Amino acid sequence: MAGVYHFRPMTSADLPQLERWLALPHVREWWGDPAEQFALVSGDLDEPAMDQFIVSADDGEFGYIQCYDVTAWESGFGRQPDGTRGIDLFIGEPGMIACGHGSALIRAFVDERLARETPRVVTDPSPANARAVRAYEKAGFRKTTLINTPDGPALLMIRDR
Template sequence: MTDYVFRPVTVADLPLLAEWLEKPHVRRWWSEPEEALASIEEHLHDPTVEPYIVTLDGREFAFIQVADLDDEDDAALDGQPDGTCGIDQFIGVEVLLGKGHGPAFMAHFCRSLFNRGKNRVLVDPHPDNVFAIRAYTKAGFQRLGETTTNYGRALLMALDRQENDRQ
């Protein structure tokens, strides 16, 4: 079994994240690198968002963050069950793209969220981001439909606790 470890992002990780955010495959779907890095840095002290570096067998290769959505002010997310959170992530090391790590570490991370009492995990890829949508589908996420969130066009996808328990 592959050994994925999630450790909280620290200020010392910001240069690595800045490097990853400049990569074309990341930059295409994340905002301007400076804006994205500033947002991640703001979340270091925000109790509603938890940013993590993902390691694979001890090597840093990806970023994931979880946000509590129970009090989120976004009409596109209305009607979600209590205990809903959202995740965002990317793989920063290009040679590890397309090898199944995205779905694998997301599924692992979601299981940890369900173990912490979360009931639903949402993702909101851009409808044109076929690679992300494929990865989310492989991780067990179900399509809820297209919408427009505070961040733009999105395909809402959800993974619910009971669906995850059957995997």
């Protein structure tokens, strides 16, 4: 497992790679219809409340992470401290799964945000996605409650500064 992760702001030049990743079975399982998700993600490139990144390590680019203002969308997260950010991500490259990258890149990304005055970071994996829940817990998130989101039931997980 690589020790250093880089989070490069995503550009329109990354869209073909993102489209390929969204179509892979291990991403589609939790992100849903690839065409629908591609439309949403590509449409957010110009959204000021959404920051999107391509994740890389020594082995090259392998994933996607988005970080957003939780007040910009109806999320089902309830009242959160001002400045709270939400995250969603996936590892696109199949060879990078089950190698410890998930929890390590989450920790690195969230540590950066918390060091920059973000008071809280939240995420909402499917309760059935045990791999994601484990990765978030290893990255310092705590389970709080089951919530209803526009995408269905989710487990609200929180990491505070």
